[in-house]
Amino acid sequence: MSKIKAITLFFIIFASFVGGADAMEKQKNIILATTTSTQDSGLLDVLIPIFEKKTGYFVKTISVGSGAAIKMGEKGEADLLLVHSPEAEKKFVESGFGINRKLVMHNDFVIVGPKEDAAKIKGEKSALAALKKIADSSSVFLTRADNSGTHTLEQKIWKKANLNPEGQKWYQQTGLGMGQTLKISSEKNGYTLSDRGTYLALKKNIALEILVEGEPILLNIYHVIEVNSAKWQKVNIDGAKSFSDFMVSKEVQDIIKTFGADKFGSPLFLPDAGKKDEEVGK
Amino acid sequence: MDVIITGIKEAIMLLIHLDPEVLSITLLSLKISGTATLISLILGVSSGTVIALTEFKGKRFVISLINTGMGLPPVVVGLFVSIMLWRNGPLGYLELLYTPFAMIIAQSIIATPIIMGISASAIQHLPKNLKLQILALGASRIQMVWLLIKEARLPLLAAIMAGFGGVISEVGASIMVGGNIKGYSRVLTTATVMETGKGNFELAIALSVILLTLSLLINAVLTYIQQRERPR
Numbered sequence: 162m163s164k165i166k167a168i169t170l171f172f173i174i175f176a177s178f179v180g181g182a183d184a185m186e187k188q189k190n191i192i193l194a195t196t197t198s199t200q201d202s203g204l205l206d207v208l209i210p211i212f213e214k215k216t217g218y219f220v221k222t223i224s225v226g227s228g229a230a231i232k233m234g235e236k237g238e239a240d241l242l243l244v245h246s247p248e249a250e251k252k253f254v255e256s257g258f259g260i261n262r263k264l265v266m267h268n269d270f271v272i273v274g275p276k277e278d279a280a281k282i283k284g285e286k287s288a289l290a291a292l293k294k295i296a297d298s299s300s301v302f303l304t305r306a307d308n309s310g311t312h313t314l315e316q317k318i319w320k321k322a323n324l325n326p327e328g329q330k331w332y333q334q335t336g337l338g339m340g341q342t343l344k345i346s347s348e349k350n351g352y353t354l355s356d357r358g359t360y361l362a363l364k365k366n367i368a369l370e371i372l373v374e375g376e377p378i379l380l381n382i383y384h385v386i387e388v389n390s391a392k393w394q395k396v397n398i399d400g401a402k403s404f405s406d407f408m409v410s411k412e413v414q415d416i417i418k419t420f421g422a423d424k425f426g427s428p429l430f431l432p433d434a435g436k437k438d439e440e441v442g443k
Numbered sequence: 444m445d446v447i448i449t450g451i452k453e454a455i456m457l458l459i460h461l462d463p464e465v466l467s468i469t470l471l472s473l474k475i476s477g478t479a480t481l482i483s484l485i486l487g488v489s490s491g492t493v494i495a496l497t498e499f500k501g502k503r504f505v506i507s508l509i510n511t512g513m514g515l516p517p518v519v520v521g522l523f524v525s526i527m528l529w530r531n532g533p534l535g536y537l538e539l540l541y542t543p544f545a546m547i548i549a550q551s552i553i554a555t556p557i558i559m560g561i562s563a564s565a566i567q568h569l570p571k572n573l574k575l576q577i578l579a580l581g582a583s584r585i586q587m588v589w590l591l592i593k594e595a596r597l598p599l600l601a602a603i604m605a606g607f608g609g610v611i612s613e614v615g616a617s618i619m620v621g622g623n624i625k626g627y628s629r630v631l632t633t634a635t636v637m638e639t640g641k642g643n644f645e646l647a648i649a650l651s652v653i654l655l656t657l658s659l660l661i662n663a664v665l666t667y668i669q670q671r672e673r674p675r
Contacts, residue, residue: 201640363642367642
């Protein structure tokens with residue numbers, strides 16, 4: 162067999178694999194733009210197969226920061242959002258890009274840092290005071306800086322504390338997801354703000370402790386929002402509605418109630434369907 | 444270090460037990476990158492040969508463009524392909540974004556200049572008189588081109604390896620246009636990024652080991668074909 166023939170054969174074998182791929186089939190796709198935390202926690206890996214089996218839809222989960230997810234919605238590039246950035250969400254709905262914003266679940270944010278805790282914030286009740294101590298002692302603080310829900314909340318707390326850390330040497334931007342930011346904080350002995358779920362998932366591989374928790378401002382609330390099909394005709398409105406209803410159904414809420422308890426000792430999220438925003442965490 | 448050893452152990456376990464998810468991720472990587480390489484091979488070798496054999500104004504400029512293309516950053520390709528394929532973008536009606544096909548398109552764009560550039564230089568480096576000699580012996584133009592390609596087969600195989608190596612290890616474009624959707628567009632590199640983000644370092648290392656093994660196997664086969672008969 163000549164060399165050319167051998168190479169041709171080699172690639173024909175490849176091509177035949179592709180011929181067998183089922184990717185060509187047209188499906189009723191739903192594009193779900195969501196945050197990294199819902200995917201990294203593994204929750205969607207449990208919920209989506211149930212939904213697909215029930216309805217026959219195919220869900221394409223695109224996990225990005227909440228900021229990017231909302232942008233996708235504004236451009237009509239997603240059918241629905243599952244995000245945790247309440248103020249940006251309200252703006253999104255008010256501008257007519259989204260409809261039927263529904264509360265799904267919550268957990269909370271925590272301020273984590275090295276065991277030595279140079280800024281002495283451990284046990285501090287107020288997140289504002291904790292950040293002030295970090296700023297006063299010029300301790301390294303890692304920020305996501307990616308417009309994610311976590312980053313938005315962090316900025317909100319700095320603002321409330323009347324501090325502007327931008328440009329300070331100790332205030333360092335990672336521009337990465339929560340998991341990677343936690344790892345960098347651990348390597349740099351720095352502080353950061355994290356959602357509890359991602360922190361718990363990474364706990365065994367990082368040298369960071371929860372130092373501040375339990376304040377109402379640290380609540381981390383997730384909503385589903387359907388993208389308004391009046392703005393973008395190509396939005397799969399039926400699919401979006403169906404998935405949105407599914408997320409607040411009793412079945413899913415029951416799964417959320419116990420999800421992660423076996424692995425982390427306590428559930429990663431608390432179900433909140435049907436509640437009002439103000440009632441969360443009470 | 445422990446994490447690496449555990450990772451390698453886990454890789455072996457995953458391979459022994461033929462973990463269905465890992466298996467399907469591996470197969471998908473092969474399918475997508477193999478198809479992209481095949482497409483790039485057809486486009487790259489043909490256009491590379493044409494550029495090498497014809498004289499035209501601005502040839503040097505075209506070649507320097509191709510050489511720049513050989514280092515095309517995958518994320519840039521990913522971004523542009525995404526924008527083109529957006530639902531409300533120019534090619535949105537094709538509904539290709541977040542599919543394996545979008546990944547094949549992006550990877551083909553990455554690999555084509557690599558194969559084109561190496562092919563063009565391989566053909567250009569053949570002895571000048573060879574072309575005249577073949578024609579003088581009465582070969583048609585197509586026969587001449589075919590003989591030249593055959594003569595340059597060693598660097599052309601290197602081109603395939605470089606192209607395939609470039610796309611199977613590529614992550615930026617794949618995650619942007621494929622979306623890393625479980626069981627659908629998740630490949631070895633995007634899965635590795637995701638597992639690293641989740642803190643599952645052992646699994647991430649296991650996936651890396653599988654990716655490396657795969658690259659090694661494929662390059663070994665191609666190198667074997669390349670070296671089987673050495674040029675005289």
